Structure formats: structure tokens, C-alpha cells
Amino acid sequence: MDELDSPVLDNHLHLDPDNGRGLDAVEDFVRLGGTHLLVVNKPSWHLGPVPESAADFDRVFGTTLEVVDAASGILPGRAWPVLGVHPGLVSRLVDDRGLEPDAAAELMCSGLDRAAEFVRDGAALALKSGRPHYEVSAAVWEASNDVMRHAFELGAELDCAVQLHTEATDDLTGVAEWAEERGLPRHEVVKHYAGGRLAGPTPSVMSDKDRLEVAADAGEPFLMETDFVDEPDRPGAVLGPKTVPRRVRWLLEEGHDEAVERAHVGTPELVYGIDTRGTLEG
Template sequence: MKLPAIPITDDHIHIDPVNGRGVEAAKDFRRSGGTHIFLVTKPSWSHGVEPSSGEDYREVFAATLRTAELVRETGLVVFPVLGVHPAELTRMTDRLGIAGAAAVMRAGLDVAAEYVRDGRAVGLKSGRPHYEVAPDVWEASNGVLAHALSLGAELGCAVQLHAESGPCTDVVAMAQKAGIPIERVVKHFATPDTPLMPSLIAKHEGIPDLARAGRRFTMESDYMDENSRPGAVVGPKSVPRFTRRYLEEGLIGEEDAWRIHAETPARTYGVTIDLP
């Protein structure tokens, strides 16, 4: 079955021309029916950067934007999402201490916000560790996340969260305090029980039922594009392939696919998603 004429959007993907397949991975996505991607910043260490100040993140963000331009040459529409991976706090603590590391991360987010403000990026990336950490690290991480949410409120942009598995219900109060609409707080690698905007891995078994129920969510691959971890988390073809499978098997309808791949991400990020 040929896919209906609908956009196919990957809400969270990495493309890495240095450590991975780069543009070839993007071409795989497009050949499989993909049309739009939200290209998310990789951690600073993926670019050989050891930040000691917020300004050090400019090199990371510039690399992401260069990659975005390369991917656009394939015909894909690319929306950059820039920010600071929450695991950076534990990596920087030995050098800078917890307070110092958190301060650098907040400053890095301030730099990312500049790119959103001038239209070169559409959203911010933040979060908190998805692994067990000491209480003071957890508290500092939530402080960084709160800063990201405040920036999102100020800019009127979405914030993608890399966080622990589960609903992250406490983030609702954090978002309300920051003044950012909850539908613009995207839980990357989400579970359906989250009150935030879920971005579900393409193979998530709950997608058909959630779609038929009219639940708003997006789909992602979380493809890491690292030669040392080929296909992690799932490959770049996954979002279009699973969407095709769901349509072929009658598990979702064309209206559902439009809501997942166009209406919801467009509303969440404040972008336009049309057929190219």
C-alpha cells in the first residue's frame, strides 16, 4: 500500500555527519516516506566540547544548524531543537561542582534561546536525568529544567524534555509556575500516562488505540546516528514504516495520521507542516 498524501514527521531525531551515517540516514527517512524532522541537538561530548561556559555551547548549536542545512538539501523540512542534555550535569560536576555545572547549563540554554528568538531554531531541549542520582543533583537538574520552561514561556516556544520514564506529573506544576502551556512541554520517549505532550517511539504498541481515541501525540525514532550504536533507538526509517503499517492494517485512519504528523506538531511548535 502506498502511503496517502500526508506529511510524515519525526519529532525527535539526531543526524550526525561525524560520528554516524549523517545525510545518508536522512535520505533513508525520506525514501521511506518521511517529510519533516525535528533535528535535536546531540550532547556536547558528541562534538568533542567540554563546556565551561554557556558560550561554549555555540559550537554545539552551530554544528546542529550546519547539519540541518545539509539535510535540507535532501528535500526534507528540518526544524532544529537546541538545548542542553540533562546528563551533562553529572559529567561536568567533577570539573565544576554541582552549582557550577548547573549554572553553565542554564547559560547554555540562554544561548540556545537566542537561536529560537532569531528564528534559527523552533524549540529548546532540556530535562533531568533518566537514571538514579543523588538528591542534590536531582534538585539542581530540576532547577535547570525550570529555567528552560521559563525561557520557553518567554519565547512562546516548545520545550522537549529528556527525563525519566513515566508520567513526570510534577512537571505540570513547574510549567504552570513558569507560564508555559502544558501542550508545549513535550515528553520525549513518552509513556501514554504523561499529562505532558507525548512524543511516542514509532513502535509503541499503544499508538493505534491512542490515535483512534483522538489523543494528541507525536511520533519519533530517537535515532542517535552513532556508528558505535547502529539503529539505536530505532532506525531512521521507523516513523514512516510504522505509520504505513498502521494505515495498511487499518489500525489508524488518514485523519489520525494527519493529526499525528501535521496538526499536533504544528500546534505544539508553532510551525507550518504541509506536504512539500
């Protein structure tokens, strides 16, 4: 297959070296022209028990750091880890363990504090937070918003981006304002699993053609992702690791060269301060 004359970044996917495809998925990504990855830690309860303390997050964080290091040895560019607490954990803590929403939020914030230590030390690039994308009680919703606002405070302190898992929407202006109130610029807030247009944060657009066409035509900063979950019992869930490079080829064929440059060079620099061209081999 012809090489692509562009870095190709998947902004949000998961790798599970123990239970999933792990580095085989990275090989697939590279064969199709992929160069860079942002690897987000899987939900903590997927790689161990539901956390009871901040230290319990270390297992999933450590696994992510290890697989990112191994992936960087395969990629023409490199991979970076994004660490944090999946917002769905609140339901595990409240519904399964019987914690009050405020106590669940406190534990989740402690997990974010632990993730922030890795960012502070230069071992991780960004943080992950958000709020449930499904119906929850008013108390759980507010507790989840408190956790997300804490993530913004950490992002501002560390000058790092925060990736969000939220409800489906094309308007998160209010959330972006929460970030700005805490000192984090709205462009450093990234909504994962976004559509082609988004008011407020930077959209990380799911890489289906309809959404990408909207994003390309909008002329605004955006990123591309698959949200590959790397779970063998869900082989068709979300998108596979070959999708982003395939969609980059399609965008170039459709004449969207500027959009490809924006998604894979300009926006990564704007949001994360990373140089996808400079980190390519040679």
C-alpha cells in the first residue's frame, strides 16, 4: 500500500495487552499508514476489581504506560498515554458498592490526582474524565460534574489537555466555560466520540465518513479517533484500528488535504503541544 504523506494520529483508542489484541492492533494500524496513537487507559474495573482507594488505579495506569512504551517501538512516530477515571465508575461505586455519590466522587477525584502525578512527571500526556452518557440520579449527575471540574483544575495546574467522555451532544459550551473558569483553555478540553461539529471543546470525531465530512467542511480544529476498545468478546464494537488511516486516505481522495493537515498536525499541536511531523522517523 502506498505510504501516506502525512502523520496519522488516532486520538482515542484502548489497548489491552493481556486480554485483547494489544500490539497486534498497533501492527494493523501501522500497516495501513498509521503513525501516532493516544492510548487511553481502559476503565479500571476492566483490568481488576472496582477501586477502593487511589492506589487501586495504579494497575490500569501501569498497564497503559507499558503498552504505550511497546507501541512506540512499533510506530513510525510514537504513542502517548492519556490517564484518568472513566465516568461510568460512579455507577459501579454507587450501585454496586453502595457508596453515596459524594463519597464516590471523592474516590474518583483521588484517582485523577494519581493520574495527574504521571502527567506531572512527564510519563503521561493528558487526563481523562467526563460524566455519564446515560440516565443517572440528580445527585450522581452533580457528583460527576464535580469530578469533571476537578479534572479541569488539574489540567490547568499541569497545563495539559483533558479528554472527556460525555453524553452525545453538539453543544458543550457550559462545560468549556467551567474549564475556562478554572484556567484551562477550552481548546484543551477534548470531547471524545464527537460528531463533526461541536460548540465549546475540541471535537475528537468518530471516524465514520458522514461525521468526517462535516468536520472537514467546518474548517475548525478537530481530531480523529476510533475508540477501539480491544475486547475480544466485542470484536465489532466501535471502530477497528485500521479505520483512521483508511479514512485519511479517503479524505485525501476527496480533496480534503487541508482538513487532514488540521486533524493530524495542527490540532494535535494546538491541544497537546505535540509535534507529529517532528516525531516521525527520519
